[in-house]
Amino acid sequence: MEHEATHKRQLIFTPAIRIFHWLRALSILALVITGFYISWPFLVAPESSDVLVQGWIRFAHVVFGFVLTAITLVRFYLFFFSRNDIERRSFKDVMSVKSWITQLKSYVWMGHLNKAGIYGPLQFVTYVAISFVALLICITGLVLYANVYHEGLGGMLWDSSAWIMMQMGGLANVRIIHHYLTWAFIIFAVIHVYMAVWSGIRFKHNSVDSIVSGYDYHKDH
Amino acid sequence: MDNHAALYEQGKQRLEYLRQFAPRQKVSLQQKMEESGITRRDFMKWTGAVSAMLALPLPFSTLVAEAAEIADRVPLIWLHMAECTGCSESLIRTDTPNLDTLIFDHISLEYHETLMAAAGWQAEENLENALETYKGRYLLAVEGAVPTANNGAYLTVGCKGHTGLHTITAAAENAAAIISVGTCAAFGGVQAAAPNPTGAKGVQEVIDKPVINLGGCPPSEKNIVGTLMYFIMFGKLPALDIFNRPKWAYGARVHDNCERRGRFDAGEFVETFGDQGAKDGYCLYKVGCKGPYTYNNCPTERFNAHTSWPVLAGHGCMGCSEPNFWDDMADFEKPLGRQLFHGIDATADTIGAVVLGATAVGIGAHAVASLFAKPLED
Numbered sequence: 001m002e003h004e005a006t007h008k009r010q011l012i013f014t015p016a017i018r019i020f021h022w023l024r025a026l027s028i029l030a031l032v033i034t035g036f037y038i039s040w041p042f043l044v045a046p047e048s049s050d051v052l053v054q055g056w057i058r059f060a061h062v063v064f065g066f067v068l069t070a071i072t073l074v075r076f077y078l079f080f081f082s083r084n085d086i087e088r089r090s091f092k093d094v095m096s097v098k099s100w101i102t103q104l105k106s107y108v109w110m111g112h113l114n115k116a117g118i119y120g121p122l123q124f125v126t127y128v129a130i131s132f133v134a135l136l137i138c139i140t141g142l143v144l145y146a147n148v149y150h151e152g153l154g155g156m157l158w159d160s161s162a163w164i165m166m167q168m169g170g171l172a173n174v175r176i177i178h179h180y181l182t183w184a185f186i187i188f189a190v191i192h193v194y195m196a197v198w199s200g201i202r203f204k205h206n207s208v209d210s211i212v213s214g215y216d217y218h219k220d221h
Numbered sequence: 222m223d224n225h226a227a228l229y230e231q232g233k234q235r236l237e238y239l240r241q242f243a244p245r246q247k248v249s250l251q252q253k254m255e256e257s258g259i260t261r262r263d264f265m266k267w268t269g270a271v272s273a274m275l276a277l278p279l280p281f282s283t284l285v286a287e288a289a290e291i292a293d294r295v296p297l298i299w300l301h302m303a304e305c306t307g308c309s310e311s312l313i314r315t316d317t318p319n320l321d322t323l324i325f326d327h328i329s330l331e332y333h334e335t336l337m338a339a340a341g342w343q344a345e346e347n348l349e350n351a352l353e354t355y356k357g358r359y360l361l362a363v364e365g366a367v368p369t370a371n372n373g374a375y376l377t378v379g380c381k382g383h384t385g386l387h388t389i390t391a392a393a394e395n396a397a398a399i400i401s402v403g404t405c406a407a408f409g410g411v412q413a414a415a416p417n418p419t420g421a422k423g424v425q426e427v428i429d430k431p432v433i434n435l436g437g438c439p440p441s442e443k444n445i446v447g448t449l450m451y452f453i454m455f456g457k458l459p460a461l462d463i464f465n466r467p468k469w470a471y472g473a474r475v476h477d478n479c480e481r482r483g484r485f486d487a488g489e490f491v492e493t494f495g496d497q498g499a500k501d502g503y504c505l506y507k508v509g510c511k512g513p514y515t516y517n518n519c520p521t522e523r524f525n526a527h528t529s530w531p532v533l534a535g536h537g538c539m540g541c542s543e544p545n546f547w548d549d550m551a552d553f554e555k556p557l558g559r560q561l562f563h564g565i566d567a568t569a570d571t572i573g574a575v576v577l578g579a580t581a582v583g584i585g586a587h588a589v590a591s592l593f594a595k596p597l598e599d
């Protein structure tokens with residue numbers, strides 16, 4: 001007995017986008033936890049001072065920080081130069097007032113936007129904003145890194161990091177800005193997960209699973 | 222000729238040049254040392270220490286010795302702007318005069334409002350004479366910020382009624398080099414802290430010339446005398462960091478040379494002042510130490526003839542050699558992550574948590590409303 005498929009499958013997220021999405025999610029989670037710990041250490045010190053509690057947590061923060069930095073750069077590159085233009089196509093909606101109105105109305109349960117690409121206009125703008133926040137938190141992180149580690153990469157970054165530090169009004173301000181930006185990610189993550197789940201339910205398509213499998217499904221007409 | 226040999230040659234020529242001027246002191250440094258009970262051996266040790274501090278190899282100690290002897294050929298004009306005289310105090314107040322204070326005594330100090338005997342017309346005349354006689358040759362040290370609000374009407378003192386802004390502008394015009402002594406002169410200090418009613422600024426912001434900034438509230442006597450010695454020896458500015466502070470003094474983070482750094486990396490922190498951790502010399506990060514954001518040589522040079530420094534005494538560094546530290550480093554007894562936003566008295570984390578809570582409420586409301594919304598038609 002043959003089974004007829006009721007839906008068509010469409011690849012919306014390339015493997016690179018999916019891998020980077022989850023690596024980024026992992027590094028953000030690790031960075032938020034280790035970052036808050038560094039800001040206010042609370043674990044009781046071990047018996048021996050050979051165990052560098054703060055040192056190991058800082059090490060994890062630095063490692064995930066470099067992962068996030070690398071992904072941020074690669075994702076900027078992929079947005080512009082990926083062979084798949086499904087992300088870039090969304091820009092059409094961003095430039096259209098009509099798309100904006102339709103999309104915003106759909107969030108309050110009125111109608112549905114047939115998107116040009118994969119993202120709605122508000123979603124697109126939010127992702128652009130969070131990408132720049134990521135860029136800024138990576139830059140401030142690298143400035144702090146260069147002020148702690150003076151050899152190798154830290155040494156190479158020293159001059160430019162000193163200049164950025166001066167523009168930001170000193171090392172203390174760099175650290176404060178780095179801390180503030182953390183909250184943008186926390187609040188973004190909560191809204192992001194909700195919107196992903198909600199839009200899947202509301203607009204009856206594959207949403208959360210897409211970033212794992214890469215596919216969305218459309219009913220045949 | 223390698224770099225050090227070339228620098229040594231430069232120093233020799235500079236001292237040769239200085240020797241042509243008449244000494245301004247009747248008593249030689251050697252005699253002064255004898256009177257104060259400082260031996261030749263002490264002096265040689267001091268020259269070695271100064272060379273090392275300036276990151277110069279040991280042979281330069283002979284240059285340091287020579288420069289110290291002829292320090293009275295270098296005219297120094299010391300101006301007081303909006304300040305507390307703590308920087309001068311740091312240098313001159315001592316129970317036993319050591320070589321640093323002696324050098325300051327020996328240098329040809331032409332004008333210093335705290336130390337001079339002259340007053341009124343005589344004082345003004347001294348300043349004007351010095352500015353004219355040593356044109357292009359004098360070293361200008363400034364203590365205190367320059368108030369610029371109300372057209373700089375502040376600090377209008379003396380018989381001629383010049384404003385502070387006028388005095389500093391006139392004195393800076395023909396100075397061979399300008400040293401901002403202390404955080405006020407370098408970056409504005411407490412006068413420039415918000416809301417800065419007098420429009421106080423660091424000297425470098427009102428003078429269109431390179432200024433050496435000696436951050437610190439006060440800077441240690443070592444950093445002041447070391448900078449003077451460098452100028453006497455070489456007649457030019459030392460290598461400076463991005464905030465124009467000499468690299469030999471402000472090149473390393475307080476945190477990196479701190480004797481409690483091992484405690485930090487091991488995660489051993491003082492929780493409150495007076496707890497067992499405090500008694501055991503644990504790290505002061507959680508009670509507000511700003512050593513991680515501060516560049517200075519306090520942990521290695523210390524204060525008061527190497528006696529102590531804040532962290533050794535049990536209080537965290539408050540970052541006094543950094544620009545705008547009164548605002549940026551507050552609260553001094555809390556880490557930066559617990560800094561309060563002015564006006565709402567809440568930390569970034571409290572605000573973040575409140576925004577996060579509001580987001581959760583909004584999401585909850587939207588989710589509940591979605592249950593009752595008319596489903597999308599197929």
